[in-house]
Amino acid sequence: MKTSAWNALDSHRLATQNLRLADEFAHDEHRAQKFSIEAAGIFIDYSKNLITAETMRLLLELARERGVTQRLDLMLAGERINVSEHRAVLHMALRNPAGSVRRYLLDGIDVGDEVQRVLAHMRKFTQQVRDGTWQGGTGREIADIVNIGIGGSDLGPQMVCEALREFAHPRLTMHFVSNVDGAALERVLSKVSTETTLFIVASKTFTTQETLTNATSARDWFLANGGREADVAKHFVAVSTNAVEVAKFGIDTANMFEFWDWVGGRYSLWSAIGLSIALANGMDGFEELLAGAHFMDEHFATAPLDANMPVLLALVGVWNVNFCGASSQCVAPYAQDLHRLPAFLQQLEMESNGKSVDRDGNVLAAPSCPVIWGEPGTNGQHAFFQLLHQGTSVIPVDFIAAVHCNGKLPDHHRLLLANCIAQSEALMLGKSEAQVHTELRAQGLNATEIYALTPHKFFAGNRPSNTILLDKLTPKSLGALIALYEQKTFVQGVIWGVNSFDQWGVELGKQLAKTIDAELKVGIVSEAHDGSTKALMRRVIS
Ligand code: G6Q
Numbered sequence: 001m002k003t004s005a006w007n008a009l010d011s012h013r014l015a016t017q018n019l020r021l022a023d024e025f026a027h028d029e030h031r032a033q034k035f036s037i038e039a040a041g042i043f044i045d046y047s048k049n050l051i052t053a054e055t056m057r058l059l060l061e062l063a064r065e066r067g068v069t070q071r072l073d074l075m076l077a078g079e080r081i082n083v084s085e086h087r088a089v090l091h092m093a094l095r096n097p098a099g100s101v102r103r104y105l106l107d108g109i110d111v112g113d114e115v116q117r118v119l120a121h122m123r124k125f126t127q128q129v130r131d132g133t134w135q136g137g138t139g140r141e142i143a144d145i146v147n148i149g150i151g152g153s154d155l156g157p158q159m160v161c162e163a164l165r166e167f168a169h170p171r172l173t174m175h176f177v178s179n180v181d182g183a184a185l186e187r188v189l190s191k192v193s194t195e196t197t198l199f200i201v202a203s204k205t206f207t208t209q210e211t212l213t214n215a216t217s218a219r220d221w222f223l224a225n226g227g228r229e230a231d232v233a234k235h236f237v238a239v240s241t242n243a244v245e246v247a248k249f250g251i252d253t254a255n256m257f258e259f260w261d262w263v264g265g266r267y268s269l270w271s272a273i274g275l276s277i278a279l280a281n282g283m284d285g286f287e288e289l290l291a292g293a294h295f296m297d298e299h300f301a302t303a304p305l306d307a308n309m310p311v312l313l314a315l316v317g318v319w320n321v322n323f324c325g326a327s328s329q330c331v332a333p334y335a336q337d338l339h340r341l342p343a344f345l346q347q348l349e350m351e352s353n354g355k356s357v358d359r360d361g362n363v364l365a366a367p368s369c370p371v372i373w374g375e376p377g378t379n380g381q382h383a384f385f386q387l388l389h390q391g392t393s394v395i396p397v398d399f400i401a402a403v404h405c406n407g408k409l410p411d412h413h414r415l416l417l418a419n420c421i422a423q424s425e426a427l428m429l430g431k432s433e434a435q436v437h438t439e440l441r442a443q444g445l446n447a448t449e450i451y452a453l454t455p456h457k458f459f460a461g462n463r464p465s466n467t468i469l470l471d472k473l474t475p476k477s478l479g480a481l482i483a484l485y486e487q488k489t490f491v492q493g494v495i496w497g498v499n500s501f502d503q504w505g506v507e508l509g510k511q512l513a514k515t516i517d518a519e520l521k522v523g524i525v526s527e528a529h530d531g532s533t534k535a536l537m538r539r540v541i542s
Contacts (some may be wrong), residue, residue, distance in 0.1 A: 002365055005062035006322075012058055013323040019050055021428050021462050028457065039309040040295040040323045040480040042470060046316050048423055049464040050324060059315040060306050062495060068311065071494045076301060078106045082264070082501035083359055089501050090260075090298045091267035091486070095290035095479070102298075103517070106262060108225045117260055118272055123283040125237070125257075126275070129198065130169055130282060136195050137231025144192040146175045147276040148214045149202030151506065152265025153239070154178040155347050157202070159340035160269060163478050166337070166406040168280040176276075177218075180210035185217055194227040194235070201238045202273055204265055206245035208510065215249065215498030239272045264501050265488060268348050280513065285475045292479025292505075298485045311476075318495050319490070320396045321370050330388065331374035334420035335473055341400070342374035345485055351503050352489045356499035368496040374398075378419045388427060389459055397465040399424050400481070401474045414440040420467070430461020 025031050025047075029042035034074075060523075074081050078088045088222070093104035093111045103110050128134035132141040147157055161168070175188045201215040201220075215236075220233060237255040238246045246256045257272030270276065270290055278286035300310050320326040329349075331342045344435040353369035375381065377399070388395055401420045405413035436457045440450045470477040493500030516537065519525055525537045 003065045004230055005058055005065045006366075007057075009319070009323050012055060016050070016052060016055070016251050019052070019462075021048060021050065022051070023317060025061075026069055037307065037309050039294070039303065039352060040298045040484075041477050042296075042309065042468060042480055042484060044313060044469075045467045046184065046311060046312065048424055049316050049319065049466070050462070051316065051319060055319060055392060056306075056312075056315070057318055060311075062318070063311060063315060063491070066495050068491055068494050072301065072490070074492070075100075076104070078104055078111075078262075078537075081422035082499060082503045084499055084504070087264075087501070088262040088329075089261040089264065089267075091264065091270060091524065092294075094263065095268035095293040095297065095483075097287075097291065097294060100294075102301075111262070114258075114260070115228065119283075121259060121285075122272060122275060122278050122286070124280045126283050126286075127309060129279055130172070132171075135234070135388050136197070137228055137234050138195045140195045141171065142198045143171055143196040143277055144173050144175060145198050145276055146177060146188055146192065146204055146218065147200045148211055148384050149200075149273070149286030150178040150208060150210045151240075151347065151351075152268050153204060153208075154420045155204040155212065155254045155340070155344045159338075159344040160478065160482075161272070161276045161280050162340050163337045163473060163476055164277070164281050164285065164289075166473075167285055169474065171394070172280055173471070174276055174280050174416050177214050178210065182217070185214050189218070193535075197222075197535050198279075199236045200275055201236060201240075201246075201249070201251065202275070203239070204240040204241050204259070204263075204268065205275075206238070206240045207248070209513065212249070219250070237275075239275055266351055268301060269482070281475060282445055288475035289479040292474075292476035292481075293483035294479075294482075295476070296480040296483035300483075306348065310484055311491050313484065314488040314495065315397070316464075316466065317330070321481050322366050324464070325396070326370055326394060326396050326464075327367070328371040328393070330380075330384075330397045331372060331381050332377045332397055332399050332423075333374070334377040334399060334416050337406075337473060338375055338400065339376045342372070344482075346372045348485060349489050349492075351506065352500040353496060353498055354505070355496075355498040359499050364496065364498070366496075368498055369492070377415065377423065380390050381419065381423065381542075385423065388463065389430075394463055394464075396426065397424070398468060399465055400468045402470045402477070404472045406473060408536075424465045424467055426459070427463040427465055428459075428460035428461055431457065432464075433458055448464070449484070483495050 032045060036045045041117045068076045078090055080086050080088050082089055088106050090104050090111060094115055096102055096104060096112060096180055098116050129142050135141060154176055161174045173332050177184050177188055199218050231250045233255055236251050238251045239257045240246050241259055241261055243253050243256060247253050257275055259271035264270050274286060282315060300308060305311050329346055333341045350369055356364055358364060388397060399420050401417055409528045433454055436454050437450055440453060520540060523541050525534050
C-alpha cells in the first residue's frame with residue numbers, strides 16, 4: 001500500500017504541517033477557484049482543506065499508482081471485481097439510458113435489455129397505482145405505501161423519498177419499516193387501513209430475518225383486519241432477486257420486480273428496490289434521478305483524474321484520513337429534506353470500505369474508511385458542532401446545500417445558507433487570542449477576567465471542510481449527488497486496496513442471532529456460550 005507516492009505524501013505532510021489555511025487564502029486570491037470543481041450540475045469547493053497544489057499533485061500520483069483508472073475500466077467492463085463473492089459490479093448499468101452509446105456487458109451479454117424490461121414493468125405498475133386503476137380488494141385507491149426492507153433495501157429508497165418530498169404524489173403517503181422491533185411496524189400499521197395500503201417487501205435475498213418477520217406480521221395484520229386471502233396479491237408486491245423464496249412467501253411472482261446479483265444492496269436504489277421512489281415521484285421522476293446519476297457516471301468515466309469530481313473528493317478524503325489523522329468524517333446537509341443522507345452515506349461508505357484486509361486478504365498497513373456520521377444543519381450547530389470547533393479531534397466536514405429552495409419560505413433558505421457558509425468559514429478561520437481579547441475588552445471585562453476566559457473562547461481554526469452545492473434539490477441533482485458519493489467510495493476503496501463490494505460483517509450478523517433466537521424461543525441456554533452471553537440470555541428468559 002505504501003507506494004512511492006504514499007511515502008512522498010508522508011514527507012509532504014511533515015513539510016506542510018504548519019500550513020495555515022487563513023494565510024494560504026491571504027497569499028493567493030485564486031485559491032478558492034483553484035480548488036473548486038463543477039460537474040454534472042454540482043459544484044464543490046474543497047479549498048478549505050489543508051492542501052497545496054503539491055498535495056494535489058502527489059495525491060493524483062497516488063491515484064495513478066494505485067490504478068484508479070484501470071480498476072474503473074474493469075468495473076465498466078463487467079469484470080467480477082467483487083472477488084470474494086465472485087460478482088460483477090454493474091449498478092451503473094441501471095442508470096444507463098436506453099439507446100446510450102455506452103453498453104454494460106456481463107459475460108458478453110448486454111444487461112441493458114433486462115434493465116429496460118424491469119423499468120417498463122415498474123412504469124406500468126406505478127402508473128396504475130398513481131392514477132388509481134390499481135385498487136385494493138374493496139375497490140379503493142391506494143393511499144399508503146409501506147416499504148418493508150432493511151439496509152440497502154431501505155436506506156436508499158427512504159433517503160430519496162424524504163429528499164424528494166416536494167415532488168411526491170399528493171395522495172400517496174410513504175412509510176418505511178426496517179427494524180425487527182415490532183414498535184416500527186406497529187407504529188405504521190396504527191396509521192393505515194387494510195383497504196388502501198400497499199406493502200412492498202423489498203429484499204435482494206428474500207431470506208433476511210427482519211424483513212421476512214415484518215412482512216409476515218404485516219400479512220397477518222392484513223388478514224386479521226378484514227383483508228381477504230384472495231386480495232393479498234393486490235396489497236403485497238415484492239422486489240427481489242429470489243423468485244423461489246418470493247413464491248414460497250405467498251407473493252404472486254407476477255407482482256415481483258426483479259433485479260440481479262450484480263447490484264449490491266447499498267447500490268440498489270436505482271433498481272426495482274427504488275419502486276417506492278417511483279411510486280411517490282412517478283416513473284418520469286425516477287428516470288430523472290437515474291439521468292442525474294448517469295450524468296455523474298459519464299463525467300467520472302471520461303474526465304481526466306485531475307478534473308474528475310469523485311476522484312478529487314476521494315483524494316481529499318484520503319489526505320485527511322491517512323496523512324492528517326482524521327478518523328471520522330462529518331456530513332452536514334443544510335437541507336432538512338436530506339436528513340437521511342448521513343445515514344445513507346454511513347452505510348455506503350462504511351459497509352463498502354470498512355475493511356481491514358486488501359483484495360488479496362493481506363492486512364492493511366494504513367487506516368481505511370473513517371467513521372461517517374452527521375445530522376442536518378442547522379440542528380447540528382446546536383449540538384455536536386461544539387466538538388467540531390473546539391474538540392480535541394480534527395473532524396473534516398462535508399457541507400451540502402442547494403443554492404435555491406423548493407419551498408415557499410425564501411427567507412428561511414437565505415438564513416440556512418448563511419449558517420452553512422458561516423460554519424465552514426469559522427472552522428477554517430477560528431478565533432485568535434487577540435480577537436478574543438478585543439471582544440472581551442469591548443464588553444468591559446478586566447484583565448484578570450480576560451486572562452481566565454481567553455482559553456475557553458479561543459478557536460484554533462484550520463479545520464478542514466468541503467462545501468458541496470447543488471443548484472436546487474431535484475431528482476436529477478440528487479441522482480448526481482448520490483452517484484458522486486458512490487464513485488468517491490469506489491475511488492477510496494481502490495486507494496486503500498479493499499474490495500468495496502462485499503460485506504461479510506453484515507453476513508455475520510445475519511447468522512448469529514439465529515442460534516440465540518432458537519434457544520430463547522424454547523427457554524434453553526446452551527452451555528457452549530460464554531459466561532456473559534449465558535447470563536444475558538437467562539435474564540431475558542426469566
Ligand atoms: C448492503 C448489504 C445489506 C443488505 C441488507 C438487506 O449492501 O448487503 O445492507 O442490503 O442486509 O438484505 P436483503 O435485501 O437481501 O434483505
